[in-house]
Amino acid sequence: MYPLIHDSWSQKEIESINRVIKSNRFSMGPQIADFEEKFAKKFRVKYAICVNSGSSANLIAIAALRFLKKAVMPGDEIIVPAIGWSTTYSPLFYLGFKPVFVDINAKSLNIDVDLIENQISKKTKAILAVNLLGKSAEYKKIKLLCQKYNLHLIEDNCESMGAKYQSQYNGTLGLAGTFSFFYSHHITTIEGGMITTNDRQFYDICISLRAHGWLRNLDESSHLYDKNVDDFRRMFWFVLPGFNVRPIEFTGAIGIEQLKKFDSMLKIRRANHKLFIKLFENDKYLYIQDYEKNHSSFSFALILRKNNNNLRNKLIEYLKKKGIETRPIASGNITRNPFIKYFNLPKKPNCKNANFVDMNGFMVGNHPIDLTSNLKLFKKHIDSFFEKIEKV
Structure with a gap:
């Protein structure tokens, strides 16, 4: 979907x-x-x-x-x-x-x-x-x-x-x-x-x-x-x-x-991004990446406002069942990936913000087509998930 x-x-x-x-x-x-x-x-x-x-x-x-x-x-x-x-x-x-x-x-x-x-x-x-x-x-x-x-x-x-x-x-x-x-x-x-x-x-x-x-x-x-x-x-x-x-x-x-056709595709991506901002910039549970008018909007990143890795994992599993694909934000904190051991760093980097995003963030796609219906449905499922959480 x-x-x-x-x-x-x-x-x-x-x-x-x-x-x-x-x-x-x-x-x-x-x-x-x-x-x-x-x-x-x-x-x-x-x-x-x-x-x-x-x-x-x-x-x-x-x-x-x-x-x-x-x-x-x-x-x-x-x-x-x-x-x-x-x-x-x-x-x-x-x-x-x-x-x-x-x-x-x-x-x-x-x-x-x-x-x-x-x-x-x-x-x-x-x-x-x-x-x-x-x-x-x-x-x-x-x-x-x-x-x-x-x-x-x-x-x-x-x-x-x-x-x-x-x-x-x-x-x-x-x-x-x-x-x-x-x-x-x-x-x-x-x-x-x-x-x-x-x-x-x-x-x-x-x-x-x-x-x-x-x-x-x-x-x-x-x-x-x-x-x-x-x-x-x-x-x-x-x-x-x-x-x-x-x-x-x-x-x-x-x-x-x-x-x-790059300019026309970028225009559509930016229109999708504008709607995404409208839907999520004041979300109670999630915050979004900063933006400006010259943003080229590759994908949409969302991060839990409070640290709760288990809640993030439940959310992406819920979205998966609704037909919404998600993935980590780029690599997440790259220093938490196993390949980092080969760099022989003198000490583990202190990257608390990257770690927070890694544990609490995810992203969904932006495309060069109108995503109005997709984004509105996505927002509806996000709201539904957190409504259920509040009732527990």
Whole structure:
């Protein structure tokens, strides 16, 4: 009755797939290049690098820090929020970077900017901010800290395509931003992701890392370009220890069609969000994530006002029986997930707000279709559940 995700494709996406099939070119090529150009223009950024997933976008963007002139080296620290997605953090492990976890603001669900400075040390080299569920982090203070301590800023914007901080698109506020085109996201190419940047050096590094670390996709003006290599070797000359996270031509073709209708889909999401606010902002038992007009509304987060994990679990079981799908808010408190043991943290982070959200929060879907009837029914079931609880 109310699923977490909804298909946003039309016949146009199917036709784009068929055009790729007829072209007989399937590996990364002109469709990807066109999609990258259109994406960069849409979000007012110089460069866009398409990859095969949002997780790969995080991997390449974080790995690129290793090869900058002001490089992040193994053992260096990166400030991260306590709520995000697993592959926001996993690249730090594989690259030898040390995550320093900062608690979230209980209302915005993003990193608490007032707690960051106390966590900055001589080893801190970057801040990796997450724009959670369509809401921008508070970048005024984050950028001031980056300037004060000479830190890189990376935005994980996989859940917030189209959101803005003041008048600037999220994903363009720092050195780089990452985007996801998974099935449930603002646009979808089934799988797919993008990295955005205005920095040419960073762009060239990402281009090389995306495809084996080779020279092939770089032009002669690149700082990575080796002019001494002969024509015979140039196509297979490896200048960085790279990966292979290239997208396929279907990703580009579908992405171009999805991008055409992104504004209209975002408008519908925001209309749904407006109704959600009206229904829940004064709820007696639940509170919702802070919002503003530039919110891009990925999903709807709800958190019990009072700590009661057992009550939350009863509520989501009740909603399940009513045909309403729920899930944790992103990862919940990522530091409570078992994979955290591999990071060898000196002590368990003190993230009380993230823990509260983890134990008492859940979310339901927002989609690019009118959800008026779904949301009203959802509210009705929420009210019914708590009425029964009061009578017990």
